[in-house]
């Protein structure tokens with residue numbers, strides 16, 4: 587029976603034990619398990635199809651999270667990680683070996699950019715970066731690449747990748763597509779349905795949803811379980827069961843939260859786009875935004891992230907920042923509370939000014955993570971701060 591998103595969010599993957607009658611998945615805070623487990627009906631860890639043995643390898647609370655996430659994102663298999671970067675590095679390293687080439691885009695999350703431009707070349711893996719627009723043009727030649735890596739909504743410029751086009755290109759060329767869909771969340775986009783072989787998330791963001799955990803998730807085809815799992819185990823990027831439990835709990839309300847994030851962000855983007863002090867608004871759902879048409883083809887909702895530039899540049903931004911009362915000046919995103927940040931001070935701090943310019947990040951660019959507070963209050967807060 588095909589059931590809806592919220593039904594899957596609540597019901598899928600729960601680790602129920604008839605002997606205890608627990609309704610929700612318990613936190614299995616144990617590092618080790620009987621080994622061998624002599625019980626013929628012992629639960630089998632889905633990572634190995636053998637009884638659980640050691641939590642770095644697998645754990646029932648993690649498995650419950652992985653199954654719920656897989657049911658929501660339409661992937662065959664999934665693994666959870668201690669952070670989003672744990673998921674990204676493990677998945678990429680499971681696919682590539684010395685001498686391989688990876689194609690990706692310039693507008694990457696800062697740490698991923700460092701991984702691709704500093705670390706991978708140092709171990710003999712070459713990475714070519716082209717602008718997201720070039721990927722979207724469909725004119726890139728994938729011949730000779732071992733993988734194509736994209737962020738479905740780029741941070742912080744909110745440019746949108748034409749994933750359905752990239753998915754087709756990847757299938758034709760036989761080059762696996764890896765997609766970081768953190769900004770979209772599994773509610774607004776399912777990259778696997780658009781042709782991605784690996785879907786990656788910082789679960790720290792919308793999946794956790796309350797700015798209180800670090801977590802990563804990777805979804806992929808069953809045949810890739812062993813290789814991704816081997817990297818998680820070796821890098822030690824397995825999450826703690828408490829973090830996994832909080833991610834599992836977060837997923838249950840993802841649909842409810844995303845609906846409000848989507849609606850609030852849309853209203854705020856519209857408000858900002860008519861404000862005389864605002865030069866430019868970046869929001870995938872905004873009519874007239876360059877990527878609105880691509881967004882409509884690839885997303886079912888436009889998300890809670892809105893960026894904008896003020897006419898008065900950095901000074902005007904600092905002035906506004908000091909006056910906001912509901913929005914907190916803090917990095918990260920995807921929580922129930924509204925936050926704002928200046929990418930030059932946080933996510934893109936490690937980039938040179940030239941690299942930032944290349945990625946379209948002006949000094950005075952503000953990135954907001956619009957929360958689930960009442961939209962009238964958020965707009966009032968912005969109105970007062972802008973003056």
Ligand SMILES: Cc1ncc(COP(=O)(O)O)c(C=O)c1O
Pocket residue numbers: 669670671672695697737741766768769787788789790800801802918
């Ligand atoms: C798009 C994107 N991908 C990956 C990450 C890394 O996630 P984490 O901090 O959970 O390692 C972030 C963090 O901000 C992000 O914004």
